[in-house]
Amino acid sequence: MKTIFQLFAHPTAVTIEDQDPELQMELCELRSDILLSSKQNLTYRQFRNFVMPDKYPKLYNFALQVTFMFGSTYICECAFSIMKMLKLKQRNRLSQEALKFNLHIVTTEMEADIVALVNEHTAQCSH
Numbered sequence: 681m682k683t684i685f686q687l688f689a690h691p692t693a694v695t696i697e698d699q700d701p702e703l704q705m706e707l708c709e710l711r712s713d714i715l716l717s718s719k720q721n722l723t724y725r726q727f728r729n730f731v732m733p734d735k736y737p738k739l740y741n742f743a744l745q746v747t748f749m750f751g752s753t754y755i756c757e758c759a760f761s762i763m764k765m766l767k768l769k770q771r772n773r774l775s776q777e778a779l780k781f782n783l784h785i786v787t788t789e790m791e792a793d794i795v796a797l798v799n800e801h802t803a804q805c806s807h
Contacts, residue, residue: 683698683699684746685746687699687703687742688742688743688746691707691710691739691743692710692711692716694707696708696711700742702738703738703739703742706736706737706738706739707739709736710736710739755787758787759783759787762783762786762787763779763783766779766782766783766786767779
């Protein structure tokens with residue numbers, strides 16, 4: 681994991697031979713890039729401003745995978761905390777299915793259009 685995080689933190693300062701063989705070719709191209717050669721020891725934040733996904737797709741995907749590693753851990757921890765709050769002593773009668781639906785609702789970022797949902801399920805009365 682050390683080489684992975686070194687590549688993620690300082691992509692232009694790593695030893696190419698120590699990296700994953702799939703990334704080595706793009707790292708060589710990266711080192712020979714004239715624009716980037718003037719920018720030594722870039723951090724990932726600076727690096728991503730210069731590197732386009734169409735030019736270095738493997739490095740770009742690598743960076744996304746490492747970034748998502750932390751995000752998914754955070755989401756799991758948040759979901760566990762929410763589940764703990766939902767299963768308080770006062771709410772211990774929740775079925776597994778109800779708990780599943782509650783977790784789904786509180787962990788999603790989508791906003792429900794309540795008015796449209798109500799209108800969709802309202803019975804139409806004829807006069």
